[in-house]
Amino acid sequence: MCGIVGYIGPQQAAPIILEGLARLEYRGYDSAGLAVLGSELRTAKQAGRVRDLAQAVPKRFPGKVGIGHTRWATHGPATDINAHPHVDATNTIAVVHNGIIDNSAALRAELTGAGIELTSDTDTEVIAHLVSRSEADTLEGKVLDALSRVHGTYGLAVMHAEFPDRIVVARNGSPLIIGVGNKEMFLASDLAALVRYTRTVVHLDDGDLATITANDYRTFTRTEPVTARTASVVDLNVEDYEQGDHAHFMVKEIQEQPDAVERVLRGRLDERFATARLGGLNLEPHELRAIRRVKILGCGSAYYVGQMGATMIEELARIPADAEAASEFRYRDPVIEHDTLYVAVSQSGETIDTLLAVQEIQRKGGRCIGVINVVGSTIARECMGGMYLHAGPEVAVASTKALTNMGVGFALLALTLARVRDLSFTNGQRILDGLQKLPDQIRRVLDQEQDIAIVAKELAEANSL
Structure with missing residues (x-):
């Protein structure tokens, strides 16, 4: 670019x-x-x-x-x-x-x-x-x-x-x-x-x-x-x-994942009601309950995480959900449903195909929220509400911490939608506990970097898996 x-x-x-x-x-x-x-x-x-x-x-x-x-x-x-x-x-x-x-x-x-x-x-x-x-x-x-x-x-x-x-x-x-x-x-x-x-x-x-x-x-x-x-x-x-003491930006951003996950979770875990606090969605509980379908739109890595998000939403909230490449969505003259929640996912908040998809949804009267990393970006401003990922700048071309935070963000959204429906308090608390443990679990994996590198070298040189 x-x-x-x-x-x-x-x-x-x-x-x-x-x-x-x-x-x-x-x-x-x-x-x-x-x-x-x-x-x-x-x-x-x-x-x-x-x-x-x-x-x-x-x-x-x-x-x-x-x-x-x-x-x-x-x-x-x-x-x-x-x-x-x-x-x-x-x-x-x-x-x-x-x-x-x-x-x-x-x-x-x-x-x-x-x-x-x-x-x-x-x-x-x-x-x-x-x-x-x-x-x-x-x-x-x-x-x-x-x-x-x-x-x-x-x-x-x-x-x-x-x-x-x-x-x-x-x-x-x-x-x-x-x-x-x-x-x-x-x-x-x-x-x-x-x-x-x-x-x-x-x-x-x-x-x-x-x-x-x-x-x-x-x-x-x-x-x-x-x-x-x-x-x-x-x-x-x-x-x-800044790259700091790291060999390159990608390894720096891999190492930053635990802190990034802590930031996206901070202030968003509601243990009293075993749900997530996502006031930025600008949707009341009765509006969340009225949603009958979720459509996730993104490009590249954001689209792939959107597929994970759709699976979590269907499994927890029991709402039909799917992900679609934003670059395809905007060209097919989509039917926009009033009871569907559209979710635009982007690290930069400037992905042009995703932005144009959001504008198409808005033009046809749909409701679209953003799952965005960059505060104040164009897609964030276009959407009616949403969730910032707080992953920090991502300089490396391959997405690392932003992709991880997108996945965590979708877990929070899935939990929010599920708890206004039929997900029990006990299961909601189980998911909260898992999310709270996630940063330290990532740290333990990253602490094994040298051992993982040995295994990765062996796999890279293998003729087949």
């Missing part, structure tokens, strides 16, 4: 952007680049790693406004030229972009016919030229004009040499977050790039645009000149994204 970082304020932008891009490396990429605005607009782009880009950036690369990007190629190969940012023909506008412009071929043909020489194979470059061709008086107006011609998904940031005091950003299907600092502002597609500098963030919704200056931000849409996107404080620290 691509990554975006931006900065505007009193400091030199390039070191901050390079550090932010390095923190987004875990998302996968094939090239990287940045642009800074000082006395002129300057860009540096490089196929390869962020460290290659850092070595290619001149020692003097002044500018207190900047944007950067890590690219995962979709249009054109991984080359220096195709790396972001992309600029217009006059080298006054720079654009970074996550997503895919569906009508880029038609726009490229139109621009070429108008005598504009396109230098890259990307869909993103057309945005820079469309912004340049706009006759609007403001950068905001120029970006709106350009986006009116674009069809597709985007999280993008635009700088313009004639408007050196601002960055204009827009979101449609690809996450963007504004970081609020002390007389400085940050921009990123992922919290990992922000936590070293600020924990105060503004999440943008699809259709939002924002103007970012060193002292303030303003959010708006194509039809509303001002929208109320307020800042919130995220409960994260820079150490959460």
